[in-house]
Amino acid sequence: MSITRMLDLMNDAPYGVYAVDMDQRIVFWNHCAERILGHKRHDVIGRRCYQVCASIPEEGDDPVCLNGCPSIKLAREGIIPPVVHVRMLCSSGERKPVTVTPLLIDQDDEQKLLVHLFHVKTNDARAKSVAEDVHSVFSTKPELAETPHDKHKPLTMRELEVLRLLAMALEAKEIAERLDLSSHTILNHIRNARLKLNAKNRLEAVLAAQRRGLL
Structure with a gap:
């Protein structure tokens, strides 16, 4: 998959993503x-990351x-x-505590x-899960095949409601609390949505639903 396609897939990801060159x-x-x-995107593209994020330790x-x-350097x-x-600098001047999971995209061409x-x-567990989801998406075909199971x-x-909340980066437990349902029920809804969308994980399910105009 090309770098451009990888980044396109991340445009509507349920967490912040930015990429810098060397x-x-x-x-x-x-x-x-x-x-x-x-x-805003048009205000940061082309600028140095340390001028925009200006991150400091917790x-x-x-x-x-x-x-x-x-x-x-790494x-x-x-x-x-x-x-x-770290704590990243917001446009308001506030510093927001975030966890940053780096990924390196290095293709010969x-x-x-x-x-x-x-x-x-x-x-750290959530950060690892995010990275694994992204690696999974990058290693699959960009368009998810629609099967007879999907159509019927x-x-x-x-x-759909659960997927919308996943797209807001909420965890299953948080979704359960918001919808006044059990975590087990939410996990079942996520599993069923993944099967219908032919998705391997939650990120793929959200991206597939967004590409189909469902969210």
């Missing part, structure tokens, strides 16, 4: 990144995002940087990019 210039900024940080004020930061060597917990997946108040069994209103 000169630390932002080349991609998705919708959720806009919602979380307030910075505790302390020493900058994490800077020219030639440890993450970009990326230039072909090494995926570790997950980090295309530009190398360091992709940052981030979500507010995400723990459309998504129910409840399944």
